[in-house]
Amino acid sequence: MIKRFRFFWIAITLIVLITISLGFMEMLSAQQPSISHPLTELTEVEIRTAVSVIKRAKTLSEMAAFPLITLQEPDKNEVIKFTPGKAFQRKAFLVVYERSQNKTYEGIVDLTSKTLSSWKEIPSAQPAIINPEYELATQVVKADPQWQKAMKSRGITDFNQVKISCWAPGILSQLEVVAGDRLCRALSYYKGDRWNFYGSPIEGVLATVNLNTGKIASFVDRGKVPFSKENWNYDVKSLGKLLSPPKALKIFQPNGKSFRLNGNEISWQGWKFRYMMHPRSGLVLYQVNYNDGGNVRPVLYRASLSEMVVPYFDPEPTWSFRNAFDVGEYNFGLLANTMELGKEIPENGLLLNAVLANEQGEPYVIPGVLGIYERDRGMLWKHYEYNTKRNDVRRNRELVMTMTAAVDNYDYNVNWIFHQDGMLEVENELTGIVLAQGTAAEKQSEDNSYGRLIAKNIVGVNHQHFFNYRLDMDVDGQANSVMEMNMKALPIDEKNPVGNAIALAETPLAKETAAVRDIDMKHSREWMIVSADKKNSLGAAPGYMLMPGGNSIFFPVEGSKIRQKAEFATHHVWVTKYEPDELYASGDYPNQGQPGQGLPQYIADDESLMGEDIVLWYTMGVTHIPRSEDWPVMPVHRVGFKLVPRGFFSRNPAINLPEPIPLN
Secondary structure, eight states, X not given: OHHHHHHHHHHHHHHHHHHHHHHHHHHHHHHSOOOOSTTOOOOHHHHHHHHHHHHHHSOOOTTEEEEEEEEOOOOHHHHHHOOTTOOOOOEEEEEEEETTTTEEEEEEEETTTTEEEEEEEOTTOOOOOOHHHHHHHHHHHHTOHHHHHHHHHTTOOOGGGEEEEEEOOOSOOHHHHHHOOOEEEEEEEEOTTOSOGGGOBOTTEEEEEETTTTEEEEEEEOOOOOOOOSOOOOSHHHHOSOOOOOOOOOOOOTTOOSOEEETTEEEETTEEEEEEXXXXXXXXXXXXXXXXXXXXXXXXXXXXXXXXXXEBOOOSTTXXXXXXXXXXXXXXXXXXXXXOBTTTBOTTOEEEEEEEEOTXXXXXXXXXXXXXXXXXXXXXXXXXXTTTTEEEEEEEEEEEEEEEEEETTEEEEEEEEEETTSOEEEEEEEEEOOOEEEXXXXXXXXXXXXXXXXXXXXXXXXXXXXXXXXXXXXXXXXXXXXXXXXXXXXXXXXXXXTSOOEEEEEEEOOBTGGGOBOOOGGGTOEEEEEESSOOOTTSSOOEEEEEEOSOOOOOSOTTOHHHHHTGGGGOSEEEEEOOTTOOOTTOSOOTTOOTTOSHHHHTTTOOBOTTBOEEEEEEEEEEEOOOGGGOSSEEXXXXXXXXXXXXXXXXXXXXXXXXXXXXX
């Protein structure tokens, strides 16, 4: 009897283990779709294969690092012509940095044949800062006698109470340019027993670290400045009494989600697109199409955040270098973090994993790094008829795909928002912690024009955030042109006797150099990408219009180093003829890069934009004058733009939505 009982429990245990195993395999399969399309992200196996091919073909040192490993995107025309079941090539693109030699290489690995199909050195190129270098910089700085002396002079003897923050070097001196070493600038913060060390900058101390030699390249101590000793933690324990929480607000979809997920393809309300998590750009969309009554019409081939720049506007030498290119200098995609339902995205959302690679070339999975969800945004359209009391109204549903990344003290959300009326919107959300400057001041001083006192001993330095988006437009096909639209008030004359007339002027931007443009509020300026070989039912070219949202001008003056390096930010709109390798507005290697890279180079050949496969680049900026309400953590600030159909549809595409069903 005992043996039977023991056998029974062994059998039950085996069944449970098999069930758990099958469930795990099913979950793993759901998160790692099969490679059924050319735009599927690299798998863990493919990343390992690519790295092993490189190591087998080339003799790498123990210090070799892999700052970037991603899919080598296949030929655009081959992707467009792809049909399910058709064979396709798989290739990986890798950046390899030899720190001991200070050399950067690019390799392309054919994953099918497991061979190295391309290998080249990129002269004078510095890839993005990588994780091991942050720890290296900390060790080098804390071991330096000059730094230790500076800390002791400020009453800090326990160096473990100091946090080192490593920045890309930004603006270089002429000596640093000539030397060509790989550098980082190390800032110091007093941490003590608090986790929010950003509130206690040790002002005036700046160490520049040579990451090739592991030594201090230069050191600056501009004298003691008081740093805040207050506890700027903002968790529940630190804040004490909290506000009463609002009543529960539940978001649920009892009949399931309206979007469909097939591998990395998403379908929703006429929209269909693919997505990928790129280690540099973050969330990238591909093949954005709209099903218009059975006619699948392309709108975009590829859309991504191309670059960011965040210049700070204090001329003090320990601040003037601070001009962060968060995409190219730090690999924005690798800084993405896991999200949670009910926090970054609502509880009715879906979290998606992504496969990336670390600096050693080892693959890893980031869970929940992408989110997708539906949300209600009020009315979509409405008309109330007074005579008949008829009330027609439709609710507005949106599909949002999002990611969030923490770039040191700042946090950014990137949201792609699909609308039922055929509009596609981009909304960036800025939050996190103001980059604080230490000061002896306890009250705002009029002579501090470079920032504002936001707390005792803390100044928030004036700065800007500029984002550039690369939009490979394919409106009803690849043959596109770009039009600029300006509104003009007409003078009073015999044709306009009361002076109320305005007229729209549409001007084609025929060449690349002519398509470097700026927002003009006086003329309500917008831009439209139109089909060059299609006509709508009214005889006009179908198009999608770039509708700017909030924006700013780039404030650094002509001749400034940062203006030369971040030239993409000096204009709001650029248009280029499609080239597959032109992906980044500030060039492939902005870290310690030369001026004039990226868009200025791309337009140098001044190619035609009439009836071509064209790429629209849009730059939007935020000017941040910090305020006390931004401290110790900032409320979200939103900035974005819209791509709006104009003549693309024959009528309101949301007119045929059914009436909402009232809840009982």
